[in-house]
Amino acid sequence: MNVVVLMKPIHDPKVTLTQAEVEGADFGIKEQHMVFGPYDENALETALQSKDKWGLQVTVLMVAQDVPDDLLRSVLAVGADRVLVVPQSSWKLGPRDLGVVLHQALGQVEEPVMVLAGIQSGDWDTGIVPPVLAAEWQVPFVANLVSIERGDEGWILTSRDGGLTRRFAVNGQFVASVTSSGTNTLRYPTMRDRLQAKRKPISPLSDISAHGERSVTLQWVPSEARAIEWIDGASDAEKGQRLAHHLLDRGWIVKGGHSA
Numbered sequence: 001m002n003v004v005v006l007m008k009p010i011h012d013p014k015v016t017l018t019q020a021e022v023e024g025a026d027f028g029i030k031e032q033h034m035v036f037g038p039y040d041e042n043a044l045e046t047a048l049q050s051k052d053k054w055g056l057q058v059t060v061l062m063v064a065q066d067v068p069d070d071l072l073r074s075v076l077a078v079g080a081d082r083v084l085v086v087p088q089s090s091w092k093l094g095p096r097d098l099g100v101v102l103h104q105a106l107g108q109v110e111e112p113v114m115v116l117a118g119i120q121s122g123d124w125d126t127g128i129v130p131p132v133l134a135a136e137w138q139v140p141f142v143a144n145l146v147s148i149e150r151g152d153e154g155w156i157l158t159s160r161d162g163g164l165t166r167r168f169a170v171n172g173q174f175v176a177s178v179t180s181s182g183t184n185t186l187r188y189p190t191m192r193d194r195l196q197a198k199r200k201p202i203s204p205l206s207d208i209s210a211h212g213e214r215s216v217t218l219q220w221v222p223s224e225a226r227a228i229e230w231i232d233g234a235s236d237a238e239k240g241q242r243l244a245h246h247l248l249d250r251g252w253i254v255k256g257g258h259s260a
Helices: 038-054 069-077 095-106 129-137 191-197 236-249
Strands: 002-006 009-011 034-036 057-063 082-086 112-118 141-150 155-161 164-170 174-178 202-204
Touching: 002 038, 002 129, 034 038, 034 069, 038 057, 038 112, 038 141, 038 174, 057 095, 069 082, 069 191, 069 202, 082 095, 095 129, 112 129, 129 141, 129 174, 155 174
Parallel strands: 002 057, 002 112, 057 082, 082 202, 112 174, 141 174
Antiparallel strands: 009 034, 141 155, 155 164
């Protein structure tokens, strides 16, 4: 059984781009000075802890071009068993298409039991790709995952959002976005691990396309134009009366104080 971890190479925030790189033909098409984002590393460590506890295999899956070999080997050195790379530019794919690509690539993984991803990547903060993948795969999605436990019939997932902690029972496959929990900082590899990583497989998946049949259509909430209007008055009571009349005139409330 495989735990699949979605990882995305991003530009190293510690490295300043040169003027030549900014003006180059590849700027905005692929990442420069690649590293993995911190939430991706949290997801990988969560997967590795599952491997330590229950003997699961860990497969890292990414959509990226021209990733340095040492960066790919770094996830193998900490304990991942395999790396699958779809050699396409994620810059050219929106979240919807990227979810389709990842779903197709997931078909190359033997017995995937769960997919873990960071709650956001380090260059874009939408966090949309994991739920899109869950919709394509037609499995449950859990956000802000902090821990995984084995239950009698499946998995017990703990999610934390601000001060709210929730627990979910999942009896089959699932997708989850992982947040930093204080216990999932990525481990450091030993020198022996680094040497052994040179013998582990990195597999390019070149026959993956974003233009295949789509099983699920997501409904996006349209944005609305907003405007600010100031309600003035000589006193708080007068301002309140004017605000009430303003809302009544627009039909946003009705007499009696109920929303329209």
